[in-house]
Ligand SMILES: Nc1ncnc2c1ncn2[C@@H]1O[C@H](COP(=O)(O)OP(=O)(O)OP(=O)(O)O)[C@@H](O)[C@H]1O
């Protein structure tokens with residue numbers, strides 16, 4: 001578990017320290033008091049990435065040049081400092097060159113109000129969902145993803161430039177194909193692992209006999225090399241790489257109907273929740289790791305009975321950081337500390 005967390009110059013906070021309990025930890029406060037930022041700090045500390053922003057620059061407190069997060073997880077001291085020029089990662093007080101040992105310590109699943117974008121947003125939301133999980137459970141995922149992105153960036157830069165020769169562009173094809181094929185295979189595997197858990201969670205939350213299925217929709221044909229070669233005339237016109245894993249998607253179907261077109265608002269929320277619970281169950285059942293659950297303001301849209309049902313359906317043995325704007329809807333008092341935020345500060349307990 002995460003026992004303590006310290007943040008400096010992080011979002012709205014100058015400096016803050018929090019001591020957590022196992023199980024549930026509640027953060028209560030009005031809008032804009034820093035609840036999501038505290039969950040974000042836990043995510044950045046444990047995973048070196050934010051659950052709500054694809055880059056870390058906006059996390060730095062306005063006017064500051066750097067931020068720092070530190071804390072202990074399962075007895076290990078973690079420390080991360082970030083500035084636009086430099087990142088410094090310390091594991092058990094020793095500065096790290098790579099991040100693999102550091103990232104082996106803890107896993108995170110994040111639930112947020114914005115998860116509905118998984119259903120109705122563009123394919124980038126579903127790729128990020130897969131990547132967030134893949135990086136945490138497959139050691140080769142992150143290197144494959146980064147290598148593919150590098151090849152894609154280089155290739156697209158040349159396609160945009162008027163001076164580039166076809167031979168120079170073609171030099172990027174072998175790495176694009178190699179890392180792209182690896183990445184696709186990893187994503188196919190992830191969708192296969194998630195699918196049964198997602199269907200099960202969907203049945204539990206909806207209480208209905210609807211069948212929820214997810215299917216990987218690859219961004220390239222089975223013969224990636226041939227399709228890439230065949231798209232070269234169109235690439236020159238549009239000046240970008242048109243096929244490959246950067247176009248991957250996951251199709252979400254309820255009773256065979258595409259959820260983004262047919263599902264109601266409530267059904268879309270249920271699907272988004274089922275996808276996140278599926279992530280948590282992949283960790284708990286297949287990896288035998290209890291992830292830290294960040295649960296950010298997901299109760300607002302649900303009626304009180306569903307809120308309580310959902311709270312009870314979350315993996316029992318996981319530590320949970322939960323944000324809410326009020327707590328008066330709880331059926332029974334929850335075991336666990338309640339941290340109150342006001343004036344962007346933690347009130348004394
Ligand atoms: N980089 C930053 N520097 C300074 N302040 C920031 C920065 N980023 C966000 N803020 C401010 O931090 C405050 C807390 O934001 P946060 O999203 O954590 O609030 P919250 O308690 O989750 O609110 P809500 O209930 O509306 O979700 C906001 O007022 C926001 O404007």
Ligand SMILES: [Mg+2]
Pocket residue numbers: 035036037296297
């Ligand atoms: Mg928030």
